[in-house]
Amino acid sequence: MSGPAGPEETHGSEAPQGPRAGSGQQAEPPAAGASPAEADGDLPARLGEERLNAPVVRMGLFGVQGTPDTSGYGLLRVHRAAPIDSPRPYGSYFDELADALGSGLQAAGLGFSDAIERVVVDRGELTLHVRRERLTEVAVKLRDDPALRFELFSGVSGVHYLEDTGRELHAVYHLLSITHNRRVRLEVSVPDADPHIPSLTGVYPSSNWHERETWDFFGIIFDGHPALTRIEMPDDWRGHPQRKDYPLGGIPVEYRGAKIPPPEERRHYS
């Protein structure tokens, strides 16, 4: 599937099989190679072709430009993997959860895919990618529906994907259901140009500080938050430190005549 990229993948060009062999996880295989018409789609030569259209994520020799490259990695271009959209059945309690959420949303007059863009089942965890307009309704349903009952709000934090134009800022919510002993993750993507997400403080009061922290570090504005101010950084700080375009801000360390550059400027072979 083409479209804005996300980090989830179950195949890739680096170490695909080694560490995951024999792991017994719940991850579903991607849809590639499913239909017989694309029978040669999963030949090694063809695998990964669709990734050439995805944005470039890493180029090796991070932070070092213009020097004679003796590592052999200078021409490395790693493209981001296509986002997963797990097909049904999801496995474990995820199907039940999705069905309960679907019927709950229907009762409120919303279709499942109106609210949920994508469902990802990866490594035994369920992630629902929620459209930002529907976030509050989804959260209310998750909290109140007796089959769902996600009472405990664990936290919201941000992730900044610099290369995903149009979907740079992700807010990731984690919910816990004590009644049913389950976890779910909600993910909302917003563009840098319009970083607004409805606030969940009306649904889960304890999201207050977490949203403030996400605003502080990423610049995601939570509409409806009672007091969206800086919480960790000093009040008059400029910039949002945990964004990828914000520098780490170290100073070179000098000792006995040698100068070691700060961590973000050192050579890095990735």
Add this chain to the structure above:
Amino acid sequence: MGLEEKLPSGVLLTSVEKVAGWARARSVWPATFGLACCAIELFQTGGPKHDLARFGMERASNTPRQADLMIVAGRVSQKMAPVLRQIYDQMSDPKWVISMGVCASSGGMFNNYAIVQGVDHVVPVDIYLPGCPPRPEMLLDSILKLHDKIMNMKLGKDRDRQITELEEARLSRPPLHVASPRGSRL
């Protein structure tokens, strides 16, 4: 201690210095600026095994007005630095500062936007104590070195002379460049 400061230098002043130094070193009240992990080791140093009370230091004066020693224990963030300076300013003379741990001495492992790279950017430091965190025994060693420094501190005109001498000694110390035996720079 105003009268002693006005004494002319001589034998009388030297004796007063010895007594004053001895008295000051015996009961240094720390204004513990316990911030992070080093504060926990400071807390253990006040416990029964490594006993700060044997130096008269278990009475951590929570108000800086009555404190003599500020042990900056832990990483100082940009938000905390003005508070640190204000507490230091509120302490009355004579006052000393131990920067405990690498984060206070030099920023430690956190070489980034949020941490002041060394508390000596904010307050003058007397003793730097490395470690992450330093063991209580190391903290006691640094306190003993500080006691030594306090006992040898001079008063009045002698103090001015002492400060000038110390500064000149430090300025004339050669930098720590290490040349390898074959002449190439490390």
Add this chain to the structure above:
Amino acid sequence: MTDSVPHAPAGASDAEAAEGRVYTVSGEDWDELVAAANEARDFQSGERIVVNMGPQHPSTHGVLRLVLTLEGETVVEVRPAIGYLHTGIEKNMEYRTWTQGVTFCTRADYLMPLFNETAYCLAVERLLGIEDRIPERAQIIRVLVMELNRVTSHLGGIAPMGLELGASTIYTQGARLRERALDLLELITGLRMNHAYIRPGGVAQDLPPGALEGIRAFMDTAPRLLQDLHTLIDANPVFIGRNKGIAYLDLQACMALGVTGPILRSTGLPWDLRKSQPYCGYESYDFDVPVNDMCDAYGRYLIRMAEIEQSLKIARQCVDRIAARGAPGPSADPVMIRDAKIGWPAQLSLGPDGLGPSPEHIAHIMGQSMEALIHHFKLITEGFRVPAGQAYAAVESPRGELAAHVVSDGGTRPYRVHLRDPSFHHLQSVAAMCEGGMVADLIPAIASLDPVMGGVDR
């Protein structure tokens, strides 16, 4: 980025609104606000003052700033301000390899470093897909050091609780027992705090010789010392007077505020991740989850003391299991995953010039196996690669649910690590616990929450 968002004008200003004056505050102008409010005299009672219980305070459990609105002795409003210990740990981890990340996350909540490490390592192992390949000896050692850390963490909360109430004997007695537990941790991991011992794939080193005897000796003396603490504190009328009925937070409030840990268990709900979502083999250990329904600071204290006893019980079981396994050596009973692309390669030993790679290991990589040399080099300089994805691993830490949300983009460095710290979450409930009470009750309330500012600010 901040400039494109409309701010209020700098400095407090006031405007007339339907129900009274509205003050616009935009940061660093608290003094102006207080001056304007006092001047306007529109507080109902003349006794209302705003007090700053600042970041440097002996009793706020670290650099926590509380802005209190007091009416006489009663707290009308309490607003915690945090961020005075913000270190940028999460951002720093993005510039280090996955294994080096352990040394950073361990310093987040510095009273329970091994729990931070475990949460992070469990998340990384889930991303790697090696969760069921972690050697069993490593899992047992993880449980052992985590439970010892639980003991030191609870004592590190109870002892300052006494000190903040003015009872320095509780502090010294707590420090006394804590010191012995720290000696034990030093024996096993090499450090008293910030151990960086639990790594993705297992633990850094096996138990040193003599460790089991040392742990057993501690188990023999600890109950007596713990009983001393009980005798000192439990029935102490001053302690009870200051803690009973204080900081009341019932089950409904805990659910609304998302509170976990001893605070939730003091409301009567026996929710413990070690029992409900076990990790590291906790389902095979025999222990109870202490719970009571007092909902107040005293109840939480009792739960913490009971948890110390349960931790000692679990640690005893761990020691018995390790003793039963014998000491077959690292090849038969490893403590790091047997995967050349992931497991930390070096074995350390104490030589004449200090701690360093053991001579056998050096002989192996230099003389016997080129592959091992390459793996050693690549793993230590570059680190292993973690397939892209995200994982969220939660552990039951002494303070509540501690979790690590880890995002990988397929490289040798984390793309994003977020530590969901229980202290950060629980500090939001200070207002619910303390408003309407007296100023002096703030201290035991916060002490019963047991926040550690390193975890709050990260």
